[in-house]
Amino acid sequence: MSIQILKFGGTALLNQQRRSNAISQVKRALSMGITPVIVVSAMGRYGNPYSTDSLVQLLNQPSDANYTLIASCGEVISASLFSNLLEQEGIPSKCITGLDSGVYTTNSKTASSILYVDPSHIQYHIQQGMIPVVAGFQGSSVYGEITTLSRGGSDTTAAALGHALHAQEIILYTDVPGIMTADPDIVKDAKIVTHLSYEAALLLASKGARVLHPEAVNWASKYQTPIKVTSFDNQTTDEGTFIGTLTNPCDKKITYSLTSKPFNKESSTVSIVIDPLSESVFFSNFLKKVLHQNHIYSLSCTHGSIEFQILTRLEKSIVSFLHEIIDKECIYHSHQHPLYI
Ligand SMILES: Nc1ncnc2c1ncn2[C@@H]1O[C@H](COP(=O)(O)OP(=O)(O)O)[C@@H](O)[C@H]1O
Numbered sequence: 001m002s003i004q005i006l007k008f009g010g011t012a013l014l015n016q017q018r019r020s021n022a023i024s025q026v027k028r029a030l031s032m033g034i035t036p037v038i039v040v041s042a043m044g045r046y047g048n049p050y051s052t053d054s055l056v057q058l059l060n061q062p063s064d065a066n067y068t069l070i071a072s073c074g075e076v077i078s079a080s081l082f083s084n085l086l087e088q089e090g091i092p093s094k095c096i097t098g099l100d101s102g103v104y105t106t107n108s109k110t111a112s113s114i115l116y117v118d119p120s121h122i123q124y125h126i127q128q129g130m131i132p133v134v135a136g137f138q139g140s141s142v143y144g145e146i147t148t149l150s151r152g153g154s155d156t157t158a159a160a161l162g163h164a165l166h167a168q169e170i171i172l173y174t175d176v177p178g179i180m181t182a183d184p185d186i187v188k189d190a191k192i193v194t195h196l197s198y199e200a201a202l203l204l205a206s207k208g209a210r211v212l213h214p215e216a217v218n219w220a221s222k223y224q225t226p227i228k229v230t231s232f233d234n235q236t237t238d239e240g241t242f243i244g245t246l247t248n249p250c251d252k253k254i255t256y257s258l259t260s261k262p263f264n265k266e267s268s269t270v271s272i273v274i275d276p277l278s279e280s281v282f283f284s285n286f287l288k289k290v291l292h293q294n295h296i297y298s299l300s301c302t303h304g305s306i307e308f309q310i311l312t313r314l315e316k317s318i319v320s321f322l323h324e325i326i327d328k329e330c331i332y333h334s335h336q337h338p339l340y341i
């Protein structure tokens with residue numbers, strides 16, 4: 001049996017049109033003889049009624065227990081609605097919460113970590129001919145209490161289930177075409193990165209790119225399960241970013257992506273992540289030269305990333321500026337060196 005984990009993020013479930021796109025993606029998998037296991041996030045973002053942020057804002061100075069319970073509700077609503085949509089299309093399905101998904105976590109209430117997954121309950125429903133729709137971002141403590149993962153943790157649920165069910169692939173459906181050379185919210189002409197090694201994806205996610213959770217990369221890399229990050233409206237799964245073991249030399253093209261995250265109250269860390277499996281030494285030396293010519297001096301330069309610490313109010317403009325100069329140099333050199341993207 002060929003299992004694919006299809007994870008739909010909050011952005012991919014934002015409205016009726018997107019939810020119907022998501023149902024089409026499930027049908028596409030079924031038509032290819034794949035057994036899909038669905039993982040859903042809470043629908044939408046702050047302001048949308050059932051999003052995680054909207055739900056937690058209902059409480060005033062909540063205790064950990066109250067925060068966890070309300071934070072878990074968005075995914076439960078989503079799982080039940082998604083399962084109902086499948087049933088309306090004549091696709092038998094079973095919605096599953098963190099209490100019965102077999103996802104066991106630590107008990108740190110607001111940001112638990114997955115310890116292990118017992119896939120037997122999900123497997124039982126698959127054997128009964130049901131499509132499991134699992135509420136992401138949650139699990140159960142060993143005492144049987146509901147727990148929630150760190151924010152963005154539905155990616156981790158998807159990857160941990162992928163690992164436990166020996167899935168052939170984990171597909172993360174979101175509102176961008178894939179992992180880009182920078183957050184497209186900041187850099188409008190950011191380009192798609194077609195291939196990334198687990199190492200680079202982990203670096204990028206840990207250094208702030210919210211499109212992917214670092215823990216998800218860790219789970220996927222345990223059995224080398226490939227991850228695809230793609231848009232909810234892509235027609236085929238060929239589009240998007242492939243994260244996995246790079247075997248084809250063409251996949252090892254020089255790959256970079258810019259990201260940033262808060263360092264303290266006033267400052268942020270901006271990172272240029274360069275895939276350590278591509279021609280990274282050559283590229284980072286070249287980048288350092290270009291940055292130097294532009295009077296930009298890095299804070300630290302480690303294997304796979306160059307970092308700067310800057311005032312938070314300058315974050316977006318610095319990311320845009322760095323992207324512009326790196327992109328310009330890459331385009332210029334791509335005519336001379338086939339490894340440039
Ligand atoms: N390098 C990047 N490539 C693509 N998207 C990025 C990147 N860095 C940050 N993002 C942001 O991540 C968002 C998708 O992640 P998220 O909001 O968690 O979506 P979802 O709800 O689908 O999980 C995009 O809308 C984009 O603004």
Ligand SMILES: N[C@@H](CC(=O)OP(=O)(O)O)C(=O)O
Nearest residue numbers: 009010041137151152153154
């Ligand atoms: N709903 C949770 C979990 C999650 O992963 O959401 P999303 O897939 O939309 O980033 C959050 O907002 O943190």
